Amino acid sequence: MTVITPALEQAFVDATRVAARAVHPLVGSGDKDAVDSAAVVALRGALEGVHVDGRVVVGEGEKDAAPMLFVGERFGATAQADGSAASVPAVDIAVDPVDGTRSAAAGVPGAIVLLAVAPRGALLDLGPAYYMQKLVSWVPDAARSLDEPVAVTLERLSVRTGRPVSELAVAVQDRARNARFAADAAAAGARVELFADGDVERAIRALLPGGDLDLLLGIGGAPEGVITAAAARMLGGTMLGRFAPQGPEEAQRLASAGLDAAQTFTGTEICSADAFVVVSSITGIDLGDGARLAPVSPAGAVHSWTLGTGGTSVSIG
Helix, strand or coil: CCCCCHHHHHHHHHHHHHHHHHHHHHCCCCCHHHHHHHHHHHHHHHHHCCCCEEEEEECCCCCCCCCCCCCCCEECCCECCCCCECCCCEEEEEEEEEECHHHHHHCCCCCEEEEEEEECCCECCCCCCCEEEEEEECCCCCCCCCCCCHHHHHHHHHHHHCCCHHHCEEEEECCHHHHHHHHHHHHCCCEEEEECCCHHHHHHHHHCCCCCCCEEEEEEEHHHHHHHHHHHHHHCCEEEEEECCCCHHHHHHHHHCCCCCCCCEEHHHHECCCCEEEEEECCCEECCCCCEECCCCCCCCCEEEEEECCEEEEEEC
16 A cells, blocks of 8 residues: 655655745636636646645546546656656546635635645546535544535534534535524524635544534535545544436436445445545635644745644644
8 A cells, every 4th residue: 555655745745835936826816717728838837746646536527628627537647757667656637726716716714725635546436426415524533424414413413412403503505405404403402603615624624623613514526525535534533425416418328327326325435445635825824723824925835734643733835
């Protein structure tokens, strides 16, 4: 099994920082497409220099004329200086060059570069899935099923944490498809935080025991679910996920790919080996538990939060 060394971890941190710096001049421009393109081009170039046999397993879709890190794309420096093949680790990545393109374009906090790296084959193949229902909490075994009533999950969290439900904080992405989750959590007496964007940010906050969130509920992006699962595995919290097609066409694509939309995955099934997760700030983000990342500085300094076998850390580079 591939071991992700500290040197390799740093190489991926550096790559995400290259992307963050590339976006910095476009912050507040109002052009989210330009933001995304700048990040993709910069991150692709930086990844080419990492000494791995790398493969993108969760990216931005199929290859076409637009700049994107597409599923199946290979990257990495696999040759030595004399041109002979080098012995390099085989890794897979889940990546979002800019999570929060609208935030970056508007010049408001919340835009980050996200990347999770794991040994080859350890990250779930999403196939054509776009959406996933997720439940995430820092409390181990917080839920038995995605189908159990929200009130039951919250009561269990109350018992495990020793706090009344009224003191529990639940994050739900503000979308029509998630209205029932928000309503059920509010009806049970919990404090509900609705958010527009930043699925992974809220998931990490819900996974940190010292953070300000206890639970993330709802349907969001499937790719973000894989990065969240990597974080959940390393932090020891709860994650449950299930494909949630939002129309007959997506449901048919899943069926044609042999994927069962009724199957529930645990976080350790979505990410089946120890992973490394990096969050590099573009416009600033607060992950809770003291992990406050400033925006890219005028001089190009980038704040990054990392999670691996050595725990969590914040660094600037």
